[in-house]
Amino acid sequence: MSTATTDNRRKAPAGERVADWADGRLGIYSLAKVNMRKIFPDHWSFMLGEVCLYSFMIIILTGVYLTLFFHPSMNEVVYHGSYVPMQGMRMSEAFKSTMDISFDVRGGLLIRQIHHWAALIFVAAMLVHMMRVFFTGAFRKPREVNWVFGFLLLVLGMFTGFTGYSLPDDLLSGTGVRFMEGAILSIPIVGTYVSMFLFGGEFPGSDFVPRFFSIHVLLLPGVMLGLLVAHLILVFYHKHTQFPGPGRTNNNVVGMPLLPVYMAKAGGFFFLVFGVIAAIAGLASINPIWAMGPYRPDQVSTGAQPDWYMGFSEGLIRVMPGWEINLWGHTLVLGVFIPLMIFPLVLAAIAVYPFIESWVTGDKREHHLLDRPRNAPTRTAFGVAWLTWYLVLLVGGGNDLWATHFHLSINAITWFVRIGFFVGPVLAFIATRRICMGLQRRDKEKVLHGRESGIIKRLPHGEFVEIHEPISQEQMHTLTAHEQPKPLELEPEVDENGVARKIGAGQKLRVKLSKGFYGEGTHIPKATAEEYREITSGHGHH
Amino acid sequence: MSSQDIPEETLPAAHGDAHGAVATADDPFADPGLPPHEHRKQDIDERAAQRSERVVAFLFTLSMLATVGFIAAYVSLPVDKSIYVFPIGHISALNFALGLTLGVALFCIGAGAVHWARTLMSDVEHADERHPIEASPEVKAKVLADFKAGAEESTFGRRKLLRNTMFGALALVPLSGVMLLRDLGPLPGTKLRKTAWSEGKMLINQNTLQPLRPEDVQVGSLTFAMPEGMSEEDHDFQKEIAKAALMIVRLRPENIKDKKSLDWSADGIVAYSKICTHVGCPISLYEQQTHHVLCPCHQSTFDLSDGGRVIFGPAGHALPQLRIKVNDKGYLEAMGDFSEPVGPAYWERG
Numbered sequence: 001m002s003t004a005t006t007d008n009r010r011k012a013p014a015g016e017r018v019a020d021w022a023d024g025r026l027g028i029y030s031l032a033k034v035n036m037r038k039i040f041p042d043h044w045s046f047m048l049g050e051v052c053l054y055s056f057m058i059i060i061l062t063g064v065y066l067t068l069f070f071h072p073s074m075n076e077v078v079y080h081g082s083y084v085p086m087q088g089m090r091m092s093e094a095f096k097s098t099m100d101i102s103f104d105v106r107g108g109l110l111i112r113q114i115h116h117w118a119a120l121i122f123v124a125a126m127l128v129h130m131m132r133v134f135f136t137g138a139f140r141k142p143r144e145v146n147w148v149f150g151f152l153l154l155v156l157g158m159f160t161g162f163t164g165y166s167l168p169d170d171l172l173s174g175t176g177v178r179f180m181e182g183a184i185l186s187i188p189i190v191g192t193y194v195s196m197f198l199f200g201g202e203f204p205g206s207d208f209v210p211r212f213f214s215i216h217v218l219l220l221p222g223v224m225l226g227l228l229v230a231h232l233i234l235v236f237y238h239k240h241t242q243f244p245g246p247g248r249t250n251n252n253v254v255g256m257p258l259l260p261v262y263m264a265k266a267g268g269f270f271f272l273v274f275g276v277i278a279a280i281a282g283l284a285s286i287n288p289i290w291a292m293g294p295y296r297p298d299q300v301s302t303g304a305q306p307d308w309y310m311g312f313s314e315g316l317i318r319v320m321p322g323w324e325i326n327l328w329g330h331t332l333v334l335g336v337f338i339p340l341m342i343f344p345l346v347l348a349a350i351a352v353y354p355f356i357e358s359w360v361t362g363d364k365r366e367h368h369l370l371d372r373p374r375n376a377p378t379r380t381a382f383g384v385a386w387l388t389w390y391l392v393l394l395v396g397g398g399n400d401l402w403a404t405h406f407h408l409s410i411n412a413i414t415w416f417v418r419i420g421f422f423v424g425p426v427l428a429f430i431a432t433r434r435i436c437m438g439l440q441r442r443d444k445e446k447v448l449h450g451r452e453s454g455i456i457k458r459l460p461h462g463e464f465v466e467i468h469e470p471i472s473q474e475q476m477h478t479l480t481a482h483e484q485p486k487p488l489e490l491e492p493e494v495d496e497n498g499v500a501r502k503i504g505a506g507q508k509l510r511v512k513l514s515k516g517f518y519g520e521g522t523h524i525p526k527a528t529a530e531e532y533r534e535i536t537s538g539h540g541h542h
Numbered sequence: 543m544s545s546q547d548i549p550e551e552t553l554p555a556a557h558g559d560a561h562g563a564v565a566t567a568d569d570p571f572a573d574p575g576l577p578p579h580e581h582r583k584q585d586i587d588e589r590a591a592q593r594s595e596r597v598v599a600f601l602f603t604l605s606m607l608a609t610v611g612f613i614a615a616y617v618s619l620p621v622d623k624s625i626y627v628f629p630i631g632h633i634s635a636l637n638f639a640l641g642l643t644l645g646v647a648l649f650c651i652g653a654g655a656v657h658w659a660r661t662l663m664s665d666v667e668h669a670d671e672r673h674p675i676e677a678s679p680e681v682k683a684k685v686l687a688d689f690k691a692g693a694e695e696s697t698f699g700r701r702k703l704l705r706n707t708m709f710g711a712l713a714l715v716p717l718s719g720v721m722l723l724r725d726l727g728p729l730p731g732t733k734l735r736k737t738a739w740s741e742g743k744m745l746i747n748q749n750t751l752q753p754l755r756p757e758d759v760q761v762g763s764l765t766f767a768m769p770e771g772m773s774e775e776d777h778d779f780q781k782e783i784a785k786a787a788l789m790i791v792r793l794r795p796e797n798i799k800d801k802k803s804l805d806w807s808a809d810g811i812v813a814y815s816k817i818c819t820h821v822g823c824p825i826s827l828y829e830q831q832t833h834h835v836l837c838p839c840h841q842s843t844f845d846l847s848d849g850g851r852v853i854f855g856p857a858g859h860a861l862p863q864l865r866i867k868v869n870d871k872g873y874l875e876a877m878g879d880f881s882e883p884v885g886p887a888y889w890e891r892g
Contacts, residue, residue, distance in 0.1 A: 038670070039668050039669070039670040076777075082621070082622055090774060090775075103621065103622070104621065106616055106621050106636060107616060107636070107637075107640050109634060109636075109637045110637050110640045110641050110644070113637070113641075142675045175823055175839060178784075178821065178822045178823060179821045179822070179823070179839065181821075181822060181886075182820065182821025182822040182885070182886035183821060185886050185887070185888040185889075186886065186887065186888065187889075188889050189889055190889075191888050191889050192730035192734065192888050192889065192890060193729070193730060195730075195888075196727040196728055196729065196730050196733075197723065197726040197727040198726070198727070199727060200726060200727045201727050201728055201733075201781070202733055202734070202781050202784070202785075203781070203784055203822070204780050204781065204784065205727075205780075205781060207727075237675075238675065239670065239672055246573060246574050246575060246576060246577055247573065247574075247575045247576030247577070247669065249573070250672070251671065251672050252669045252670060252671055252672060253669065253670045253672060254576065254667050254668070254669045254670075255667060255668070256664075256665065256666075256667060256668070257668060260659070260663050261659050261663050261664070261665070264655045264656065264658055264659035264663060265655070265656055265659045265660075267655055268651070268652040268653070268654070268655025268656040268658075268659065269652060269656065270652065271648045271649065271651040271652030271653075271655065272648075272649055272652030272653065272656065273652075274648045274652075275644075275645045275646065275647070275648030275649025275650070275651075275652055276645065276649065277645075278641055278644040278645035278648055279641055279642060279644075279645030279646070279649070280641075280645075281637075281641050282637060282638050282639075282640060282641010282642045282644070282645060283627075283630060283633075283638065283641060283642075284630070285633065295780075296780070296783070297780055297781075297783055297784030297787070297817075297822075297824065298748075298766070298768075298783045298784070298787035298816060298817075298824045299824055299826075300823055300824045300826055300838055300839065301838070302826075302827070302838040303838070304823075304838060304839055314840075317821070317840060317856060318840045318841065318855075318856060319856070320856050321856065322820065322842070322852060322855065322856045322857045322858035322859075323858060324858035324859055324887055326892060329890075329892040330889055330890065330891075330892060331887045331888065331889060331890075331891040331892060332889075333858060333886070333887040333888065333889075334858075335820070335856050335857075335858045336820070336821060336856075336858075336886070336887075366674065366675065368672060399841065400838070400841060410841055411854065414841075414855075447571070473570075473572075473574045474574055474577060476570060476571050477571050477572065477573050477574060480571040481571075481573075527571075529568065529569050529570055529571060532570050532571070533570070536570075
């Protein structure tokens with residue numbers, strides 16, 4: 001017996017013996033049995049999440065390199081490095097070490113620029129990925145928890161970015177930190193205390209760079225790494241969603257296996273993303289701190305802008321009227337505090353939508369088939385309204401740049417944003433829902449009457465008609481595979497035994513919302529088999 | 543059925559599921575099943591496959607060359623050399639070379655792998671079954687029974703005294719952690735009310751570091767000043783200048799609309815805090831004709847001829863004015879600190 005096993009072992013190739021060793025300790029064979037040939041469906045939009053993952057990895061790699069040279073200290077030093085225009089200037093060690101990374105460490109500037117570019121791309125990719133998940137309804141059961149994880153990653157990513165670009169202690173980022181201090185001061189009752197505790201005294205003090213540093217390199221990335229792993233485990237566990245199509249049902253997942261195709265595609269895609277970011281960092285300068293100089297609280301540059309993902313909060317603060325209420329010796333700084341409170345609300349609005357939708361539909365089933373955005377007009381309209389809201393605020397955040405680049409009045413832009421904040425989302429909602437219904441109508445036409453072939457035929461009596469070609473069974477199935485939920489109805493006031501029934505306010509609201517979501521005028525009823533037969537069975541052409 | 547539950551029949555039937563094999567014949571929209579696999583050129587034509595192989599190998603080789611190029615650039619290019627690249631302009635030669643070679647080295651690995659996967663690896667689609675995430679009723683019953691047994695064995699529910707004291711201890715213990723945060727910073731006290739200005743301190747020009755005389759301040763120019771005795775070398779310079787930064791302009795006395803503002807000026811020279819009352823950016827843009835100053839961060843605009851009143855933007859109150867006079871030696875000097883806190887408003891400001 002024992003000789004037989006030793007014989008087997010001797011015959012096994014080295015790779016298998018290593019795998020055996022690992023399996024005996026980690027159980028890798030059972031893990032691989034489920035995952036090695038796991039099926040992943042293919043669609044271009046599924047790679048958006050990969051961009052997030054890879055840019056995050058690039059940020060970690062380059063970030064570790066930067067910590068080898070960066071000194072998170074606000075001690076004042078005099079610059080004697082190789083950038084001549086700044087010789088002899090007083091600056092913090094944080095700024096000086098960032099200058100050294102940019103001018104004295106070979107390749108340091110490249111890594112710094114890769115780090116910053118990857119951060120911009122990371123947050124952008126998360127937003128776009130989230131929109132993909134939103135518009136296709138991929139957040140539905142069983143993926144609500146993963147939606148929340150993803151949302152938290154976006155919010156944490158924004159704050160990691162903010163603490164990161166504040167570290168060099170340059171004139172632009174210091175201005176951003178000052179803005180943050182002003183916003184904190186506006187918090188009623190505790191504002192001044194929070195500010196003193198955060199900055200270790202009065203602004204700017206000498207503590208915020210080291211404190212932001214540990215938040216930026218340890219606390220937030222640590223939490224994000226945990227969330228990211230959980231996010232990916234859930235993607236594997238739930239299996240990926242897919243678009244409806246021939247052979248694709250809610251009970252299967254159609255695509256190609258992890259080994260080898262997705263290994264190669266996803267692994268290769270990491271290098272594509274990294275390569276593109278490296279090339280951008282080689283060509284396009286980002287955050288040139290030498291052009292801005294070290295931070296001084298009494299100096300500022302014009303056209304000061306935060307990184308793009310903070311732009312919408314900048315918009316909120318810029319267009320808010322300067323309301324201040326003074327009562328009993330206290331000041332309520334509404335002009336700053338209201339934007340500070342709307343900032344999380346804007347984000348939360350999109351985060352809670354999946355839970356509202358599931359409550360309104362009362363749908364407790366699992367959904368693995370994606371919706372085309374047009375087939376969920378209310379959801380799509382809500383998403384576009386939210387994006388409009390976000391973009392209007394982004395315009396507000398850059399109101400000075402819009403004014404100077406397009407020769408507009410800054411007052412006019414401010415008023416445009418103030419009105420657009422309320423009106424824009426509503427208009428976008430209405431317009432989007434109508435466009436969705438138009439597209440639904442076109443799909444229905446296509447199913448019932450076929451594809452417009454572009455061939456014009458002249459009939460014997462002189463009439464011209466365009467020939468419609470019937471579409472394939474695959475296409476017909478795909479175009480009719482979506483669900484159209486019916487609105488809820490209020491139960492009758494009295495039940496079948498004539499006893500009055502109590503209907504709560506919650507249920508009434510739910511029915512009302514359900515009518516708004518799915519009632520009349522919110523969708524085009526999809527083609528039915530009867531309609532199709534009636535049209536195809538003979539009474540002629542159209 | 544409670545009113546919160548949705549009757550199953552109002553939910554639409556999932557398309558594929560509702561139709562069994564029997565119904566398929568009647569349904570023109572029925573799922574025809576997975577389409578047959580279509581062969582790619584590389585699957586049938588070995589020469590096409592070899593062409594793909596060559597492309598992939600070429601990309602991988604290019605990546606190797608680019609890495610060699612990266613090392614060569616790192617070793618040979620001086621860190622301070624700049625080159626002209628159209629249309630970007632003058633950029634660091636080393637950064638440009640390292641970025642491009644690293645970019646090509648990485649991109650070609652990716653492009654090669656993806657091309658390999660798309661043209662040479664099998665593209666036959668497979669279908670995997672999905673299984674419900676929810677556990678079966680048996681599993682759920684077993685878990686609940688196990689939990690119940692565990693909970694009973696712990697005596698958690700029975701011995702209320704233990705439970706309540708444990709909750710008490712667990713609730714209190716984080717307080718130590720909260721306490722430890724106390725020394726993150728001092729209490730605010732009146733720190734935000736005071737600046738480095740006080741009676742008799744001369745106004746020092748920030749550019750020349752010389753005391754200012756009234757004749758140094760011309761109509762139409764914006765001058766920045768700091769209090770006498772302050773130096774960039776001071777360890778608390780940043781903190782003090784964040785509050786004390788001052789801007790002064792000369793107006794014609796008849797143009798000063800506000801009575802108090804006129805009283806606090808000297809020879810038509812008015813001195814205002816440079817720190818915006820919105821969120822604390824330094825104000826730096828001055829419009830000579832209108833005597834408006836603009837904060838470049840959020841565009842709050844103040845009228846210096848009218849008591850620093852806010853005329854546009856998100857700031858909530860006027861800029862604090864510093865009362866100044868011309869002293870016996872002919873220099874501008876402060877007649878005290880600002881009468882109200884400078885910078886952004888806060889709860890205790892009043």
